[in-house]
Amino acid sequence: MQTFLKTDYTVRQVLEGFEWNEAEGKGLFGLNGKLTIQPEYQRNYIYSENKSEKEKAVINSLLNGYPLGLLYFNRLPDGRLEVLDGQQRITSIGRYLKRKFAYVDTDKKEWYFDALSEERRNRILDAQLLVYECVGEEDDIKAWFKTINTNGEPLNDQEINNAIFSGPFVTLAKAEFSNSNNSNIQKWSHYMTGNVKRQEYLKVALNWVSKGNISHYMMEHRFDDNINELKTYFNTVIDWVTDMFYSVEKEMRSINWGQMYERFHSMPYDKKQLNEDVRQLYSDFYVKDKRGIYEYLLDGKKNRSLLEIRLFEEPTKRAKYEEQTKIAKDKGVSNCPDCEKGHEATQTRIWKYNEMEADHVTAWSKDGSTDIKNCQMLCIHHNRLKGNK
Numbered sequence: 001m002q003t004f005l006k007t008d009y010t011v012r013q014v015l016e017g018f019e020w021n022e023a024e025g026k027g028l029f030g031l032n033g034k035l036t037i038q039p040e041y042q043r044n045y046i047y048s049e050n051k052s053e054k055e056k057a058v059i060n061s062l063l064n065g066y067p068l069g070l071l072y073f074n075r076l077p078d079g080r081l082e083v084l085d086g087q088q089r090i091t092s093i094g095r096y097l098k099r100k101f102a103y104v105d106t107d108k109k110e111w112y113f114d115a116l117s118e119e120r121r122n123r124i125l126d127a128q129l130l131v132y133e134c135v136g137e138e139d140d141i142k143a144w145f146k147t148i149n150t151n152g153e154p155l156n157d158q159e160i161n162n163a164i165f166s167g168p169f170v171t172l173a174k175a176e177f178s179n180s181n182n183s184n185i186q187k188w189s190h191y192m193t194g195n196v197k198r199q200e201y202l203k204v205a206l207n208w209v210s211k212g213n214i215s216h217y218m219m220e221h222r223f224d225d226n227i228n229e230l231k232t233y234f235n236t237v238i239d240w241v242t243d244m245f246y247s248v249e250k251e252m253r254s255i256n257w258g259q260m261y262e263r264f265h266s267m268p269y270d271k272k273q274l275n276e277d278v279r280q281l282y283s284d285f286y287v288k289d290k291r292g293i294y295e296y297l298l299d300g301k302k303n304r305s306l307l308e309i310r311l312f313e314e315p316t317k318r319a320k321y322e323e324q325t326k327i328a329k330d331k332g333v334s335n336c337p338d339c340e341k342g343h344e345a346t347q348t349r350i351w352k353y354n355e356m357e358a359d360h361v362t363a364w365s366k367d368g369s370t371d372i373k374n375c376q377m378l379c380i381h382h383n384r385l386k387g388n389k
């Protein structure tokens, strides 16, 4: 890979022909069409977040003659250029020239570009930009791109994957899942967390369809000219969750619905009962992990530990054990009430404290409290039997 340091580009030249695409949230071209500002492997524009703080800082630097730092352009075989690093800074300048935001001076006064004095406008337009142009093989350039991007705003995993596996598939996938104007985002946001522009919805979609093997999936589909499988799978999962659960709760956002779909979509459910159970568990003080409710119910209430039920305190269990054991010894029966009722050899067995577990007399899901009146000690065998019902 070869690099050339260029010191004679000005803002005026680089931003010549700049267009801001509101729909896609990106800056398009510079150098009068010769420079592609946001090639597909670049992240979306994020400097406008947080009330434009970052883009205002870029304009402040230009007006004060501070350096903007190095920009990196990739020179393509046909002589055209694309921005490898510096897209956020260039887009900030372009948006300012297009009146997309105002610069705020130290007196808190707002200045749009055309309100500045001619002298200050020229200070911006004549500012020189330091550019490294590089020529090389795609792989070299992408490896280098990974390195330079570890400075400044670090790329997240998905942004790096988009860079490494750039191509028609990533282009289409971003248009669907990284586009904050997509009208489905609102609905999707009920079932996932993250920032659309930082590719985090795309990451969820890829994670579901690939069963967790995102890079492998992206590599295999890199040159596909469609995203049919990705889109269909994603929508199928979303439709399934929406159809299963009538109400939307915030805990639903941190569940891997792709995994839930794989495990449970072919099972029959009484949906009315299912949703009644969800409602009941949500209002249950003893269920500490509300997120676990969905898997617990879909899985047929087998695994209580998903709910992190609030437990009896140690002194409560100890006192109950002493009480039960004393009565049992007097009567000559087992201190486990279920053993006593049974016909096994354990009918008269006195269990040690550490051989028993605390059980709710009235089930936790039916308003059972965790005070001593609702506590009974059972042998481990009988307690586990009860737990599985």
Ligand SMILES: [Zn+2]
Pocket (backbone or CB within 6 Å): 336, 337, 338, 339, 340, 346, 378, 379, 380, 381, 382
């Ligand atoms: Zn027992």
